[in-house]
Amino acid sequence: MSFLTLTLSLIFVLIPIVLSKTLKLGLEKDTIIATIRSIIQLLAVGYLLTFVFDSDNFFYLVCMIILMIGAATQNARKKGAAIQGITWKLIVTFIFVEGLTQGILLGLQITPPAAQYIIPISGMLIGNSMVLSILFLNRFTSEVETRQEETELILSLGGTPKQAIHMPLIHSIKASLIPTIESQKTIGLVQLPGMMSGQIIAGADPAQAVQFQLLILFLLLTTAAVTSIMLGLLSYPTLFNKQMQMLKIRE
Amino acid sequence: MTSSDPVAIKFKNVNYSDGKLPILKNINGFFPKAKITTIVGPSGAGKTTLFRLCNGLISPSSGETIVNERDINYYEPTQLRRTFGLALQRATMLRGNVFKNLSMPRILQDKRLHKNEAKELLNDVGLDPNILERNVKDLSGGQRQKVSIARTLVNKPNILLLDEITSSLDQVSQLDIETLIKQLNEKYKVTIIWITHNLQQARSVGDYTWVMMDGQLVESGEISLLHHPQHAKVKRFIKGEVE
Ligand SMILES: Nc1ncnc2c1ncn2[C@@H]1O[C@H](COP(=O)(O)OP(=O)(O)OP(=O)(O)O)[C@@H](O)[C@H]1O
Numbered sequence: 001m002s003f004l005t006l007t008l009s010l011i012f013v014l015i016p017i018v019l020s021k022t023l024k025l026g027l028e029k030d031t032i033i034a035t036i037r038s039i040i041q042l043l044a045v046g047y048l049l050t051f052v053f054d055s056d057n058f059f060y061l062v063c064m065i066i067l068m069i070g071a072a073t074q075n076a077r078k079k080g081a082a083i084q085g086i087t088w089k090l091i092v093t094f095i096f097v098e099g100l101t102q103g104i105l106l107g108l109q110i111t112p113p114a115a116q117y118i119i120p121i122s123g124m125l126i127g128n129s130m131v132l133s134i135l136f137l138n139r140f141t142s143e144v145e146t147r148q149e150e151t152e153l154i155l156s157l158g159g160t161p162k163q164a165i166h167m168p169l170i171h172s173i174k175a176s177l178i179p180t181i182e183s184q185k186t187i188g189l190v191q192l193p194g195m196m197s198g199q200i201i202a203g204a205d206p207a208q209a210v211q212f213q214l215l216i217l218f219l220l221l222t223t224a225a226v227t228s229i230m231l232g233l234l235s236y237p238t239l240f241n242k243q244m245q246m247l248k249i250r251e
Numbered sequence: 252m253t254s255s256d257p258v259a260i261k262f263k264n265v266n267y268s269d270g271k272l273p274i275l276k277n278i279n280g281f282f283p284k285a286k287i288t289t290i291v292g293p294s295g296a297g298k299t300t301l302f303r304l305c306n307g308l309i310s311p312s313s314g315e316t317i318v319n320e321r322d323i324n325y326y327e328p329t330q331l332r333r334t335f336g337l338a339l340q341r342a343t344m345l346r347g348n349v350f351k352n353l354s355m356p357r358i359l360q361d362k363r364l365h366k367n368e369a370k371e372l373l374n375d376v377g378l379d380p381n382i383l384e385r386n387v388k389d390l391s392g393g394q395r396q397k398v399s400i401a402r403t404l405v406n407k408p409n410i411l412l413l414d415e416i417t418s419s420l421d422q423v424s425q426l427d428i429e430t431l432i433k434q435l436n437e438k439y440k441v442t443i444i445w446i447t448h449n450l451q452q453a454r455s456v457g458d459y460t461w462v463m464m465d466g467q468l469v470e471s472g473e474i475s476l477l478h479h480p481q482h483a484k485v486k487r488f489i490k491g492e493v494e
């Protein structure tokens with residue numbers, strides 16, 4: 001793809017802007033900001049990746065992953081502001097997910113230990129883990145609030161905090177996992193996943209692309225389950241104190 | 252009643268505030284053991300808050316709560332709550348059927364409740380044992396209140412904290428529940444503490460009484476004080492209710 005054709009592709013940005021203007025949707029500004037941000041961010045990442053791949057230095061690779069985890073944490077923590085220490089809970093979760101999946105991938109030699117594999121796969125996993133965290137935290141804080149009376153009832157009957165929070169926790173974990181599982185059921189039928197499409201367009205053998213995509217899908221299942229459950233187990237104790245009393249949720 | 256009578260729960264200079272807002276103010280008093288104490292007082296007086304304190308669901312900002320001669324913090328919270336049966340004012344139910352609700356106090360201790368036991372409990376509170384499988388969503392307010400009372404009795408607590416448990420009941424059911432509670436007190440020496448807005452009920456079931464107003468314990472003593480209160484505030488409150 002040449003620079004000229006890329007410039008021509010801006011037509012696809014103009015269409016929504018014109019539509020927004022004529023229909024007074026008020027989305028022109030956001031569309032322009034989103035376009036400019038995506039250009040800058042992706043170009044920067046492109047150059048950064050070229051640098052990291054070329055340098056073939058383990059240190060830069062780790063820096064990239066730390067950067068990803070930092071950005072993911074920054075994004076997800078707002079949703080969990082009601083939970084004490086949510087920042088480090090997210091960081092621990094992301095590190096664990098990354099360590100577990102890369103450990104299996106590299107340990108069993110499913111993917112080669114090269115930056116070209118590690119970085120894009122980490123990006124997808126941490127990104128997915130971030131989305132799952134947001135889904136989980138959103139649901140969990142609202143479940144805890146709506147079921148507060150039931151939770152206190154169980155405490156009053158002599159239940160432990162773990163028993164008292166069991167239902168809200170299980171419901172939130174389940175609810176956050178459903179989109180991942182549901183979307184995998186129809187994958188390939190409705191839309192081709194982005195990574196696979198990209199590989200095919202770039203000239204890869206479709207069968208090869210499918211294999212990689214399947215690997216990613218399976219990884220995403222693990223990421224989703226581990227993220228929700230781990231974050232849940234790390235989060236619920238902060239809702240109670242030593243006397244097994246329920247603490248007020250901070251607004 | 253003399254001061255040498257055994258005491259179930261005692262409060263020493265107990266204060267409780269939510270943030271800066273004081274809710275309980277310097278409570279000093281006690282609930283005699285194996286007796287029925289009624290608590291009366293206007294809405295917002297802090298009665299429910301006092302129960303939450305007794306059950307360890309909240310801790311006082313200052314002061315001491317003494318349960319059976321020991322500081323409340325001496326007890327393991329789950330143990331404390333199992334010996335106290337707290338029937339909540341709103342008769343909160345767990346989602347599911349009546350049996351699940353009745354079993355919960357046992358399930359929490361990894362034990363089971365037999366269907367027959369559950370049916371007996373329903374019978375005790377004047378409910379048709381056949382509603383065992385009914386979803387609690389489909390119960391009337393009064394039926395819910397009765398299930399909540401039955402659930403409180405599952406653990407055979409030796410102190411019962413009853414918060415407005417007959418407010419949605421008809422006259423006959425109300426009298427039945429009063430009889431049941433009095434029986435528990437007489438037969439098993441269960442200490443009963445009963446919050447009620449119904450002064451008639453407070454007089455007829457109580458041995459002892461507390462009058463709470465605006466976060467304070469204004470008067471406490473033998474039940475006869477509800478006939479001859481000392482404080483002008485209490486006199487006004489009682490007259491208002493009678494009118
Ligand atoms: N969880 C809470 N957070 C903040 N304030 C509360 C809370 N629960 C109760 N309060 C306040 O404490 C005061 C006492 O409430 P409480 O429920 O103990 O009154 P009550 O005597 O039981 O009233 P009622 O007869 O209406 O049930 C009220 O002013 C109430 O607004």
Ligand SMILES: [Mg+2]
Nearest residue numbers: 298299300340
């Ligand atoms: Mg109350």
